Amino acid sequence: MIAVANQKGGVGKTTSTLSIAAAMAELDLAVLVVDLDPQACLTFSLGYDPDAIEPSLHDMVVGRQTLASTIVRHQEVDLAPASIDLAGAEVTLLSRTGREFLLRGELAELQDTYDMILLDCAPSLGVLTINGLTAADEVVIPVQCETLSHRGVSQLLETIHDVRRLTNRTLEVRGLVATMFDPRTKHSRAVLRDLLARYDLPLLGAPVRKSIRFAEAPTKGQSLLAGGQDIPGAAAYRCIARELLGMEPDADLLAAAGWDDERRDSVLASTDEASGLDRSPPEVAAETAADADDGEISVVDLDEVGSGRG
Numbered sequence: 001m002i003a004v005a006n007q008k009g010g011v012g013k014t015t016s017t018l019s020i021a022a023a024m025a026e027l028d029l030a031v032l033v034v035d036l037d038p039q040a041c042l043t044f045s046l047g048y049d050p051d052a053i054e055p056s057l058h059d060m061v062v063g064r065q066t067l068a069s070t071i072v073r074h075q076e077v078d079l080a081p082a083s084i085d086l087a088g089a090e091v092t093l094l095s096r097t098g099r100e101f102l103l104r105g106e107l108a109e110l111q112d113t114y115d116m117i118l119l120d121c122a123p124s125l126g127v128l129t130i131n132g133l134t135a136a137d138e139v140v141i142p143v144q145c146e147t148l149s150h151r152g153v154s155q156l157l158e159t160i161h162d163v164r165r166l167t168n169r170t171l172e173v174r175g176l177v178a179t180m181f182d183p184r185t186k187h188s189r190a191v192l193r194d195l196l197a198r199y200d201l202p203l204l205g206a207p208v209r210k211s212i213r214f215a216e217a218p219t220k221g222q223s224l225l226a227g228g229q230d231i232p233g234a235a236a237y238r239c240i241a242r243e244l245l246g247m248e249p250d251a252d253l254l255a256a257a258g259w260d261d262e263r264r265d266s267v268l269a270s271t272d273e274a275s276g277l278d279r280s281p282p283e284v285a286a287e288t289a290a291d292a293d294d295g296e297i298s299v300v301d302l303d304e305v306g307s308g309r310g
């Protein structure tokens with residue numbers, strides 16, 4: 001059971017939860033995703049209406065339903081949905097004894113039904129997220145390769161430390177999922193290197209490239225992977241899923257994700273930003289055109305312009 005957590009919003013938790021779950025389902029695993037966010041983006045992304053869905057996790061919190069009885073069967077994965085009234089759950093839970101353990105108890109009964117359970121946490125460190133971290137065996141932390149401000153990650157790591165002490169002794173941090181990576185910009189590469197150096201956590205699979213397709217997927221009620229789009233980001237999530245399952249890395253998938261050995265070495269070992277040397281591979285210009293065709297978001301990065309490459 002894996003919790004996908006970061007108390008910062010918009011870093012790719014929901015996208016990662018769904019994409020990793022879909023990749024595991026492709027490998028013939030029975031997968032359950034649990035929407036622990038009152039904003040219910042995961043529920044919406046799978047095509048359900050968070051305003052109308054009944055029963056939902058909220059019914060479990062108030063004790064009207066078991067978690068199992070809220071589960072709906074989507075074509076790709078099973079879902080324990082959130083509805084907007086889950087927002088009230090934090091308050092309801094606060095006055096309950098053993099509130100941190102509610103989800104863990106409910107999920108224990110489903111462990112045999114599923115090969116994998118993924119928990120999409122809310123962008124907060126509130127009671128629901130603590131419930132997720134208390135229930136999970138492992139936690140995966142999505143981080144955006146877009147901003148150098150990652151103070152949120154240390155705060156999350158502190159919370160995980162507390163959870164280990166108080167409610168879940170064996171919780172393990174599996175690693176980072178690098179989201180919204182743009183290999184063409186120095187900034188994105190620098191952020192990725194900074195993240196890996198700063199937190200001493202493994203990078204899972206391959207960085208997930210920034211692509212407009214991820215923003216489009218939720219309106220279709222299925223994961224990006226089910227859409228049959230062979231973009232690098234989909235391959236990256238397949239690599240991440242394999243690593244989480246303890247499978248051997250797949251060289252073809254890594255290449256499809258844009259993360260073969262050569263690229264990885266050039267991004268991670270590069271000191272071009274610090275030294276002023278430009279050691280980026282020469283295929284950058286060609287790749288930019290290819291990526292644009294691919295639906296990749298084009299970002300004009302001032303650093304790139306300034307570097308005089310072209």
Ligand SMILES: Nc1ncnc2c1ncn2[C@@H]1O[C@H](COP(=O)(O)OP(=O)(O)O)[C@@H](O)[C@H]1O
Pocket residue numbers: 008009010011012013014015016041123179180181208209210211212214215216233
């Ligand atoms: N690799 C990506 N490239 C481009 N956009 C992305 C990518 N991953 C996620 N997004 C978009 O970024 C927004 C925030 O992602 P989301 O998964 O909802 O984050 P969170 O659950 O952490 O709030 C969404 O609109 C999503 O479609």
Ligand SMILES: [Mg+2]
Pocket residue numbers: 013014015037041042121
């Ligand atoms: Mg979310």
